[in-house]
Amino acid sequence: MKHLTFLRHAIVTVFSLQYGMSQITPQQMVSDMGRGINLGNVLSAPVEGNWAPALTQTYIKDVSDAGFTTIRIPIDFLGTRTSGNTSSYSKAAGTSGDYSGTLADYMVSSSYLDRVEEVINWGLNEGLVVVLDFHGKTLKEEFLYTFSPKDKWAAYYTEPTSAKRIADNEKFRAIWMQIAERFKDYSYNLLFEIVNEPYFFLTDVEMDVLNADVINIIRNSGSNNVDRNIIITGGSKNAYEAPLQIGDAVINSDSHLIATFHYYWPRAFTASSGENDNDFDWGNTSDKSEIDSNFGAVQSWSQSKNIPVFLGEFGADNEGGYNYVTMTYGSFGGPENASRVAYHEYLAEKAISLGFAFTAWDAGDEANKTIYKVSDGTWVVDVKDALLGNSLSTPRFKTSKGFxxxxxxxxxxxxxxxxxxxxxxxxxxxxxxxxxxxxxxxxxxxxxxxxxxxxxxxxxxxxxxxxxxxxxxxxxx
The missing domain is CATH 2.60.40.760 (Expansin, cellulose-binding-like domain)
Structure with a gap:
């Protein structure tokens, strides 16, 4: 079946490139995407290799061979990867007229674009749908944090009418112009995701503006970008409420959009390897009802707006806070394994049953959410099988509350x-x-x-x- 899927994708790629075949609908694309996984902490690190081993073709082949049909690749284009330091511009209100830069100031390294292109080709050549997701630490520090007036990010905040806000906005858009230009002739199995988790910093109004601008940039680059599917989310609210904040004007402006959300609730369970979260069990009726309600709200919104949905990230910490590098359990515990498996399985099956595609969060064996162990090319098998629907008949241990x-x-x-x-x-x-x-x-x-x-x-x-x-x-x- 995998080889048939690969052949089908290959035929689509050839015809779309050589004969201009029309793009399939977003609904059809989401159906094709199905079950996927993130290649986290690799190209989104400030330097590839800092947070996880550098990406290899074998890694992507192993993902395809396992049975996943989509990879989401978090990629950071800021930091040393793009020229043009905006820090010299004033953050103060009313200084926008002092901005003297141009789009030409902000150039993505050609060697870095070559590297991104190499990785994308590996994925497409394996018959996978590939999501290019603008995502990373320097993205937050140089762009997203500047929108948030919260005390935590006060050192980064720029006034909306400041010269620096103008510079940062132009730099972000200049990067998307170069991404769009580099990949405009690529297969429709390459999708663009405008930005990762903006809703912690940008309001819904600010995010509507950013979405509209980047959508126009991509469309104006021509070729397959005219009707390539683009993944967007809203501002102001996170988790399942994020896509619900996207304005109707954005949704109605383009017929090839896919909405996305991330889901790490309840945090007391999914982040329980940390000191302050200590719910190690998940899976009772109340736990599942919360998922049903929240995902159901997204489905109802999706149907009312006629826009399909992509669950871009979800997951829970490693069993007992286990560290696959040091081979020790965490100081503060973590999810009980059967609960961790059940959580991944329930969210995966719920997403698929509602017509969503998904990519579970995985950041390799140096991280606290591990599915694929990059260092030795092996899987956390029970979680992988849960995501792929291969463990639905496996008995589950019941958990106990009221203790x-x-x-x-x-x-x-x-x-x-x-x-x-x-x-x-x-x-x-x-x-x-x-x-x-x-x-x-x-x-x-x-x-x-x-x-x-x-x-x-x-x-x-x-x-x-x-x-x-x-x-x-x-x-x-």
């Missing part, structure tokens, strides 16, 4: 409040060492062993097969 552990931090003892009989319970340290605990179902108190101070995982298995993982800070005074 109270105190005191926390603790020193010599803890107490549990739960209405379910416990089968066994143990402490697990960050290196995976297990310390069994004595527990009497008639006594909520549990004596703790003499261990080093630090963060532990309390693993509780109930007699009915349910389980619960909890963070426990031990501080022996």
């Amino acid at each position: 109270r552990l105190f005191p926390n931090p603790a020193s010599t003892f803890i107490k549990l409040q739960t209405g379910k009989p416990i089968d066994h319970i143990a402490l697990v340290d960050i290196n995976g060492r297990i310390f069994p605990l004595d527990y009497n179902n008639n006594d909520p108190s549990i004596k703790l062993p003499k261990v080093n101070n630090g963060v532990y995982i309390l693993k509780t298995i109930f007699k009915n097969g349910q389980h619960k993982n909890s963070k426990l800070l031990i501080n022996n005074l």
Whole structure:
């Protein structure tokens, strides 16, 4: 089937390039995109190789061979990759007339465009749909942060009528002119995504302006860009509400647009390898109902606006906060594995059932959300299979809510409040060492062993097969 898919895409590519075949509709494109994955933290790093190994053709081939049909490639074009330093322009209001730059000041490195083109060709040659996504650390620091007046980003903020705001806007648009020109003759299986997660910084009005301008830039470059599908989102609100903020004027101005959103809710679960988030279990009726409601709202909006949807990112931290480089568990725990698998599976199947395409977030084995281990070319198999729909018959362990552990931090003892009989319970340290605990179902108190101070995982298995993982800070005074 994979080879037939490749052949079909190859035929489409040849005819579109040589005979000017009309673009398929956005709805058909989303259907073709299906199930995909991000190649995160590679070309979006300030320097390729800083956050993950440099991209190789084998990496992309492995993605295709696994059965994914789309890759989203986050790419940063700012920093050293594009000329023209805008920092000399004033950030103050009313200084826009002092701007003296031109589009020619902002030139993307030709060698970098060559590298981007090489990677895109690898993907297209594997029969994949490829999404070029403007995304990265320097994109935030040099452009997106400048729109946000929040105290956190005050050092970056520029007044809308400042010379620097004019310069930064022109630089962003100049980059898109060069991207559009370089790839205008490429197969329709290359899609452009205007910008990653702007809604944390730009208002809906600001984002409507940016969308309209870049859409016009792409269309005016000609050739296949006249009707290439373009991926857009809105401003002001994040997660499932982001596309709902796109103005009707933008949607109605172009017939080849695809709306996108990202989904990392509930953060207490998806980011639970961090110190401040500690919900390790996911998958009960309430958890799933929240997804159903939020995704349903996007579907209703999509149908009312006649614009298809692409779920560009979603995912949960590695099981137990596991680090595939150091081969150790995190200091603050992380998702229980069955819950992590179930989360990926549920969102993937929900997206496909509603007619969305998706690319799950993956940033390699140096990151906290790992699906493909770049260093040895292997997969976190259960998560990969969940995304591809290959594990729907796999039994799932049930999880337990309504569980109270105190005191926390603790020193010599803890107490549990739960209405379910416990089968066994143990402490697990960050290196995976297990310390069994004595527990009497008639006594909520549990004596703790003499261990080093630090963060532990309390693993509780109930007699009915349910389980619960909890963070426990031990501080022996």
